[in-house]
Amino acid sequence: MTAEPTTAESAAEGSAAKGSAAKGSAAKGSTAARSTTVEFGHRAWVVRRSRLALRWQARTVIVCVALAVLTLAATTAALALGDYPLTLPEVWAALTGDPGAGFSSIVVLEWRLPRAVAAAVFGAGLGAAGAVFQSLTRNALASPDIIGISTGSYSGALIVIVLVQGTYLQLTAGALAGGAATAAIIYLLAWRGGVQGFRLIIVGIAVSAMLTSFNTWLMLTAKLEVALAASAWGAGSLGRIGWQEMLVGGGTVLVLLVVLAAFGRPMRQLELGDDAAHATGTRAEPVRLAVIAIAVALTAVVSSAAGPIAFIALAAPQIARRLCRTPGISVVPAALTGAVLLAGAELAALHLLPVALPVGVVTVVLGGGYLLWLIVHEVRRR
Amino acid sequence: MKIAVAHDTAAPLTRRRVVGLLAALALLAALVLASIAVGSRAVPLTAVVDALIHDTGEGDSYVVWSLRVPRTAVLLAVGIALGVAGMLIQALTRNPLADPGILGVNAGAALFVALGIAVFGLTSPGQYLWFSFAGALLVTVVVYVIGSAGRGGVDPIQLTLAGVTLGAILYAVVSAMMLLDPRAFEQMRNWNAGSVVSRGWEVLLPVLPFLAAGILLAMAVAGPLNAIALGDDLAKSLGANIGRTRVIVVVAVTLLAGGATAIAGPIGFVGLMVPHVARWIVGPDQRWILGATLLLAPALLLAADVVGRTVIRPGELPVGIVMAFVGAPILIVLVRRRKAAGL
Structure with a gap:
């Protein structure tokens, strides 16, 4: 494996056949850069093995690894901390199924593991969904929240809570149905010989506004205790996640994330505009439809299991972009940032605060505070 | 050739603008009359006109002057304020998704009202x-300081992100306070719906000077905003003072949206939707958009309130809730029918 620092210019020539020629031009490029101090972009690592050529920006890779380590640390801490504190070896013994683990095995595997893993996976799903919308619309305000998918899930759940007083399983089903129905309605209303981005968002905003009003009205008519319970669910909570919810919800999110990763390259072409994307061999419409469907599914699944956790979809891509110092939005760093945000907020909500608050509330305060700090910090650096 | 085409389209555009504004004016006038006539005690139109001319102080005349006229005035003021604030913020941030709440106005008002209650x-x-007005002003100042930190004054993207982020944090704090205090929750869920019930002259008049100042500022910057729509560099070369325009816009939005929220609670969607509709009718010139918004925004709010008063008579639905159901279908039909223009 040859990993070498090179410039963005040379990496643009991807094919292995031109490998040596590209290296030559890169060398020429860097001599030119030395003499005239022209900046060619960020430091990048390029890997070429016969037909395969991959290029990573050094800073992005380092940030992603750091984020992954942080997520793992937060998840491990979530397994160890609690009213029945465990040491790390005890957690490891429980995880590996050591017969001597005893009671700690139940604590770790049955009580803490589903919730901790769900926090990281759901966070990643929301971050990735936000990245898709912000990348497609090239608009920092766009997120699945704004076009009403999570509002639809909340409507479905509210109907179950307020009108039917249903069980938790019915609540999940209601939320899932609400999210899916909203997505279908928005898509049908926006469809007119194809779905154009701007029209989709305006229709989404309109539908979302109606659903928000409907939700407010349901809350007004409900009894105080019922409305309070509904409001707590609406803030987003992982409190009722068990193995079943984790396996179904988390598994779906993971599959969707893997599929989404395959669209990373065409999505970057789409950011250049449809014409440029066509010219570089990307079919714009099918790609856009596919990634929107994935992002909507991610949001609907997470909202149905944990409530409409706001803000991660909006903040994670922006935080990731500032950490990686990339010009555009990319999915993988955004997903990892989302995972850190939700896992960290879950940890803080459970162990740092004196009162019990839904994780969604804590996420917004932590993630929002950090994003504000980043915004100010970024300006100082300029 | 291109010049000839431009000449061909100029005349229809002017006609379209004038016809559009006249139609909006007629619609607004009809809705004002409807808003005075409709309610749990229906007043016939002839009686409305009669009562407006002769204030006898009893019967229909009493209902009209003590209840309907103040309420209609409040709706007009709130509608104009929210619509113009929305038009300004979309022009400033060059973002079609921006609404007046984006500078943290609603969140600040909500936080202070929640504090006041709790x-x-x-x-x-x-x-x-x-409380609501002070919260709106204070939070906008904070957003402005964060959004304009660093060299080069106000950066629209930075300002937008700062406002949305701070707004989200404050809303989270409010919802935490509400979840921990059921009594505050009970009152906040009513305030949150956005309503003009029992808001009369005593609520409107103290805020009116702030709203009027906001409208005057908006009129002053509508021209320069046209230049800013071309991008910062081109605007500068055309002689627009970008920094001053942005500061004026932020002050105007704060006064208008803060005042409206203080009167009626958070009413969403009108500031987001009306500028789009106005733009589709009169084209991209901000001065014409301002004119159309001044007529269309209060019309939407009045229509929503009239519907809210009729659907579950003798009770009524808060205008903030009905608004989306009146406005959203119109927006969907329009965005489907026309080739929707961005900014």
Whole structure:
């Protein structure tokens, strides 16, 4: 494996056949850069093995690894901390199924593991969904929240809570149905010989506004205790996640994330505009439809299991972009940032605060505070 | 050739603008009359006109002057304020998704009202007024300081993100306070719906000077905003003072949206939707958009309130809730029918 620092210019020539020629031009490029101090972009690592050529920006890779380590640390801490504190070896013994683990095995595997893993996976799903919308619309305000998918899930759940007083399983089903129905309605209303981005968002905003009003009205008519319970669910909570919810919800999110990763390259072409994307061999419409469907599914699944956790979809891509110092939005760093945000907020909500608050509330305060700090910090650096 | 085409389209555009504005004016006038006539006690149109001319102080005349006219005035003021604030913020940020709440106005108002309820034990909309206004102003100042930190003054993207982020944080704090205090939750869910019930002259008049100042500022910057729409560099070369324009816009949006929220609570969607509709009718010139918004925004709010008063008579639905159901279908039909223009 040859990993070498090179410039963005040379990496643009991807094919292995031109490998040596590209290296030559890169060398020429860097001599030119030395003499005239022209900046060619960020430091990048390029890997070429016969037909395969991959290029990573050094800073992005380092940030992603750091984020992954942080997520793992937060998840491990979530397994160890609690009213029945465990040491790390005890957690490891429980995880590996050591017969001597005893009671700690139940604590770790049955009580803490589903919730901790769900926090990281759901966070990643929301971050990735936000990245898709912000990348497609090239608009920092766009997120699945704004076009009403999570509002639809909340409507479905509210109907179950307020009108039917249903069980938790019915609540999940209601939320899932609400999210899916909203997505279908928005898509049908926006469809007119194809779905154009701007029209989709305006229709989404309109539908979302109606659903928000409907939700407010349901809350007004409900009894105080019922409305309070509904409001707590609406803030987003992982409190009722068990193995079943984790396996179904988390598994779906993971599959969707893997599929989404395959669209990373065409999505970057789409950011250049449809014409440029066509010219570089990307079919714009099918790609856009596919990634929107994935992002909507991610949001609907997470909202149905944990409530409409706001803000991660909006903040994670922006935080990731500032950490990686990339010009555009990319999915993988955004997903990892989302995972850190939700896992960290879950940890803080459970162990740092004196009162019990839904994780969604804590996420917004932590993630929002950090994003504000980043915004100010970024300006100082300029 | 291109010049000839431009000449061909200029005349229809002017006609379209004039016809559009006249139609909007007629619609607004009809809705004002409807808003005075419709309610739990229906007043026939002839009686409305009669009562407006001769104030006898009893019967229909009493209902009209003591209840309907103040309420209609409040709706007009709130509608104009929210619509113009929305038009300004979309022009400033060059973002079609921006609404007046984006600078943290609603979140600041909500936080202070929640504090007022939880800490000072407030109970009525009249008492919320100054808490709400102070919160809106204070939070916008904070957003502005964060959004304009660093060299080069206000950066629209930075300002937008700062406003949305701070707004989200404050809303989270409010919802935490509400979840921990059921009594505050009970009052906040009513305030949150956005309503003009029992808001009369005593709520409108103190805020009116702030709204008027906001409208005057908006009129002053509508021209320069046209230049800014071309991008910062081109605007500068055309002689627009970008920094001053942005500061004026932020002040105007704060006064308008803060004042409206102080009167009626958070009413969403009107500031987001009306500028789009206005733009589709009169084209991209901000001065014409301002004119159309001045007529269309209060019309939408009045229509929503009239519907809210009729659907579950003798009870009524808060205008903030009905608004989306009146406005959203119109927006969907329009965005499907026309080739929707961006900014």
